[in-house]
Amino acid sequence: MSYRYTRHYTGPLEAVIFDWAGTVVDFGSFAPTQVLVDAFATIGLPVTLAEARVPMGMAKRDHIKTLGQLPDVARRWQDKFGAPMTDADVDRIYAIFMPLQIERVGVYSQPIPGALDTIATLRQQGLKIGSCTGYPREVMNALLPIAAAAGFAPDCTIAADDLKAGARPGPWMALANVIELGVKHVAATVKVDDTAVGIAEGLNAGMWTVGLAVSGNEVGLSLEEWLALTPAEQAARRQRAADKLAQAGAHYVIDSIADLPAVIAEINARLARGEQP
Incomplete structure (x- = not known):
């Protein structure tokens, strides 16, 4: 007698793991x-x-x-x-x-426009909010209370020097979030980042990945500088950034965290159809 066991996870999503600079705070990733x-x-x-x-x-x-x-x-x-x-x-x-x-x-490190509303929406949907960063713990000890005062307090934060295994592009910080948040399957997790190495981290962990083209490092402009561009200039810079994140393997590329809820809904639908990251 043989038994068939499927490991496919069919949803829903349980957690979103965010990078920090250029993703949730610090439009343009200047810090x-x-x-x-x-x-x-x-x-x-x-x-x-x-x-x-x-x-x-x-x-x-x-x-x-x-x-x-x-x-x-x-x-x-x-x-x-x-x-x-x-x-x-x-x-x-x-x-x-x-x-x-x-x-x-x-x-x-002011919140990126739309960040707090998006995170509130995700929490209302029952999603846990994780985070990891290229910053060392000493920097995060300074940033966490500032971010909390501004309205962003994730359920978990893993700093770049927290783990013996190392940091990006390895999967370890993302997987540490999975453990700390109690997520049942890595396919129930989305990694959101503005850098190619951060996308690689999520992919190496077996997660869905979302790249942020406009708000982060790849465009590398402050909000004021971005808004001062002509539509044609914005389109050209957006395309270059989006291409780099797509080439890194991101499942989705959007402008900023403000656009994330629609992607979360689409990933949930794909999981329900049996698709995997």
Whole structure:
């Protein structure tokens, strides 16, 4: 006698796991990037905001190391210091970066328009709200009460240095949310992020993924700068960002968190039809 056991989850969704900067707070994702520019400037090596955005989504120590390995940055480093960047150099920049990030993270971290309404809608639907971030725990200890005062208090927050296994693009922070939130199946979870590495995190965890093209790192403009663009300029920048997130494997790409409820409804319908991430 044989038995057939199906592992397919048919819904409904149980949880949404959000990134922070560029996803729920900090339209344009300036807190992690501008502070990195300032930290590099402190040691006399200019980097551009565009360069600082390339490794976005990584844990900050990894972000600094990867930034230093970009060809143009590595060449300027070699020219200035006479040797490639070392792990000791990464540690030195990280030590400069951390107090600046803790001091300034709240300055940039107002909720993105529509974020609080969307999260309220998801909670009304019975969804749990998780989160994970490239920020280390020290930064999150500063940001969490600021965000709570503004109206955002997720049920779970995993910081980039909380886990021995590591951070993005590995699945571990997303899966830690699943454990802490008590979600029964990873297919009952949606990961929402504005970076390719954050989308990879969700995919590696076996989750549905939603990329945010306009509000985050890929467009990289403040809300005021975005609204000042012509419709044609907005369309061009949106398309470039959406293409990058789609190429990273995002199941859906939308402008911002404000557009998420319709996607949640569609994923629930797909699960009910037996589809999986």
